[in-house]
Amino acid sequence: MKQLELNNRKVAVIGCGFVGATSAFGLMQSGLFSEMVLIDANTEKAEGEAMDISHGIPFARPMKIYAGGYDDIMDAAIIVVTAGANQKPGETRLDLVQKNVGIFKSIIPEIAKRDYQGILLIVSNPVDILTYTAHKLSGMPENRVIGSGTVLDTARLKYELGEHLGVDSRSVHAFIIGEHGDSEIAAWSSANVSGIPLNTFCEMRGHFNHDDSMERIAANVRNSAYEIIAKKNATYYGIAMSVKRICEAIVRDEKSILPVSGMIHGMYGVEDVVLSMPAIVGKNGIERQVPISLDEDEQKQLRKSAQILKEMAEQVL
Ligand SMILES: NC(=O)C1=CN([C@@H]2O[C@H](COP(=O)(O)OP(=O)(O)OC[C@H]3O[C@@H](n4cnc5c(N)ncnc54)[C@H](O)[C@@H]3O)[C@@H](O)[C@H]2O)C=CC1
Numbered sequence: 001m002k003q004l005e006l007n008n009r010k011v012a013v014i015g016c017g018f019v020g021a022t023s024a025f026g027l028m029q030s031g032l033f034s035e036m037v038l039i040d041a042n043t044e045k046a047e048g049e050a051m052d053i054s055h056g057i058p059f060a061r062p063m064k065i066y067a068g069g070y071d072d073i074m075d076a077a078i079i080v081v082t083a084g085a086n087q088k089p090g091e092t093r094l095d096l097v098q099k100n101v102g103i104f105k106s107i108i109p110e111i112a113k114r115d116y117q118g119i120l121l122i123v124s125n126p127v128d129i130l131t132y133t134a135h136k137l138s139g140m141p142e143n144r145v146i147g148s149g150t151v152l153d154t155a156r157l158k159y160e161l162g163e164h165l166g167v168d169s170r171s172v173h174a175f176i177i178g179e180h181g182d183s184e185i186a187a188w189s190s191a192n193v194s195g196i197p198l199n200t201f202c203e204m205r206g207h208f209n210h211d212d213s214m215e216r217i218a219a220n221v222r223n224s225a226y227e228i229i230a231k232k233n234a235t236y237y238g239i240a241m242s243v244k245r246i247c248e249a250i251v252r253d254e255k256s257i258l259p260v261s262g263m264i265h266g267m268y269g270v271e272d273v274v275l276s277m278p279a280i281v282g283k284n285g286i287e288r289q290v291p292i293s294l295d296e297d298e299q300k301q302l303r304k305s306a307q308i309l310k311e312m313a314e315q316v317l
């Protein structure tokens, strides 16, 4: 099959539910793309979202947005996959695995058989396992199969810290790493506010109970999705902004450091597991992971998170 030349101004979104539609809306407003194709198993849903989002174009920038099929998306620079079941109140992300691996078994081969050369950005949950699944089913190189990973959790952490410290969350430098889920780790030992170690900055702002605050903030971040889902059944605005940010880093070849989910080989003793570590992200996807400094306890927690994901991946693939 003749390979299509990639169009850096084109994006595709597979799955037009809460997350897919909101991400598409964010991408329309971003000005990053001039063409966007939407795919959903429910074709009317994809068509309706394409129409509705298109009606915002006069307030943004010219763009072609339409519902399509797999033949329409092979020249897209990025394919964002948000198809699949979401959590019901009380369900964990890992509870979705069987259903969503099944859905990926119908989607990913469609992409692989057309020899797709762009970046596959996986968002559906459990995102680490599904990124691993997409990599295995597609045979695409590891750097071009990325999960949104803990980009959202890291945003939640920055937001919480910004509120706690009364500072712009963009000046907070801190990462959530590991699973996008219950075993995620707040990497406190490397956290800082514009280069000032976190605890020093906390004391400047009158906060001295570091352990209590860190425990509370990490729990808030970890439980955010459960809390939002209990109140309104789904989360979608935070992830839509995360998708936009990752797409921006890719199409603008920014080489930004983002905690996306990717295959780990050897870092901190983790081998052949897909999870989130800060990584340099640009036009080729993950350029390389960045080994931020972690204390012994954080490294132990990371290995535990990796073990949970490895066992789950072995069960489903
Ligand atoms: N990675 C992250 O940080 C986040 C991930 N999510 C995940 O995103 C996924 C989507 O969530 P929602 O949009 O809320 O769910 P939703 O139920 O609103 O939408 C899912 C969509 O996928 C479509 N779909 C199902 N099978 C398909 C197939 N084979 N091909 C194409 N489309 C198909 C459905 O028709 C539906 O429109 C879930 O797995 C959810 O857990 C949600 C929020 C954050």
Ligand SMILES: CC(=O)C(=O)O
Binding pocket: 087, 093, 125, 152, 224, 225, 235, 239
């Ligand atoms: C649902 C989900 O993964 C989140 O909001 O973090």
